[in-house]
Amino acid sequence: MPHVLLVEDEQVNREMFRRRLERKGYTVLPADTGLGAVALARRERPDVILMDLGLPDIDGWEATRRLKADPVTAPVPIIVLSAHATFDAKDKAFAAGCQDFETKPVNWDALFRKLDEWLAKGREAAAAHAEPEPDPGATLLPDSPAPPKAERADTCAVGPKRILVVEDNDANRIMLCRRLGARGFQTVEAANGREALDAVRRAPFDLVLCDIMMPEVDGYEVLRQLKADPALRDLPVIMVSALDETAEVVRCIEMGAEDYLHKPYDPVLLHARVNACLDKKRLRDQEVAYLQAVAALTRAAELVERGEFDPELLAPVVARGDDLGQLARVFDRMAREVQAREQRHRDDVRHLTQIEFDAAEVAREVARVTASAAFEKAARLAAVARARRQGEPSPTTETVLLHKLK
Structure with missing residues (x-):
């Protein structure tokens, strides 16, 4: 039921x-x-x-x-x-x-x-993911191992979202972290721009909420450095400020901020914009993971052509639950079969090399036999017989000649 x-x-x-x-x-x-x-x-x-x-x-x-x-x-x-x-x-x-x-x-x-x-659809998906019965007559290489269902459900890592809250006012920072924590987000606090830059270079985050007006390093400089760093430029940033001027909003967006929030915070608007930014990042992460998987599959094809296929290279792609993962599993199985055939060919070559060694031994034995006195005598008799046959001598003459040779 x-x-x-x-x-x-x-x-x-x-x-x-x-x-x-x-x-x-x-x-x-x-x-x-x-x-x-x-x-x-x-x-x-x-x-x-x-x-x-x-x-x-x-x-x-x-x-x-x-x-x-x-x-x-x-x-x-x-x-x-x-x-x-x-x-x-x-x-x-x-x-x-x-x-x-x-x-x-x-x-x-x-x-x-x-x-x-x-x-x-749920029953069909469960049947598709069920393990097939083993074939006792199968002698080919086993298929690529199917990844666990939990791994195949997503195309990129899923976990609690980490948000860096950058705010020099202690009360505002604590209040903002409390509201985000109530929504299930993990928050890390930074009291100024310098702490924020150290934090993002020390651990990964999904989103940064950054105040503009701060001592030492202000929000503009934090945003500029984040967008100038290739490793951090895709990290979404929401700028937060009591400044309610269109020019400030435009400046932040032009510098690369995802959004802008005015103080005091509207809780509904805050959560809506945070969720929208996280949704964009999730889609971006999925896109990056997909492109990386395509690159791994392309690299694996190059290695197959060179005879250097490494199954471990495709392991993350094989674990995907989408069409690309299915393609990777088929490719992995075929590449393993190609690898096995090439190994058999190498074994055959080694066997043929051994046969060549045996042929050399036979040649030496033939040389020893042909150098013996008995073989030389037989060769002379054969030469005389050929010569007499070409001259068509009488049988009596051949018999006499053979007795003399003896």
Whole structure:
């Protein structure tokens, strides 16, 4: 019986949804908060999740992002149920990782069709990832090892997002870190620009929130140095300032900042812009990982041509769960077979070399035999016989000559 995680904070709606789903034969796991839904999904592993967006602790968008960031729950399809029917709400939901969207009030026939569709896709995916039965008659090289499902669910590393908060005002910095921490982000504090530059060169971050007006090294200089460093130029930066002048905003954007926030912070706007920047970085990381995988596959092809194929080079690409990973697994299997054939050819060459040594021994033995007295005598007799035959002598003459030679 399929298990459906129902995330809805309104008790009346939750009970109504539960009864309709149970009448259809589903087992319903209810949750009334986003954090509770994340924990329940990890513990119970439902087959599908119905997600409301307006939740009291973390909203449905954030809950969806957390579920998709966890390898344990990432494969579970999420259908958003919301009265927010705007294009922006839908775009944010799909950007967070949901698979489908149903507007409230719910069209039950359409919802049940979507549930059946995503449950069927889940069964197909599970069957595709199931290990095949071993073939007792197979003698070829084994296929490339299939990576664990958790590794194949994503194309780049997924984990808690690290945000560097650069702010010289202690109260503002602590407040900002507290708000971000409540959303599940890991924060690191820097009290000035110099500390910020040291921090980003010491450890990786997903985002920098940087104040502009600071002592020693201001926000502009931090931004300039980040964008001038090839290793850090792709790190997204949101500039923060009490300056509410268009010229300052334009200057920051032109220098490479992803966004600009005015003080005092609007919590909703803060989280929306942070999530938007992190979404862009995630897509950029996926693109970089894809290009690196293509480069590894190209390099592997070059090594195959040179007879120097190294299976370890393709290991990260083989672990991908997308079409490129499938291509890499096929290529890896074929390259291993080519490598095995070339090894057999090398073994054959060594065997032929050994045969040449035996032929040399035969030649020496032939030379020894032909140098013997018996062989020389036989050779003289053969020469006389050929000479007499060419002259057509009588049989009597040949007999006499042969007796003389004896």
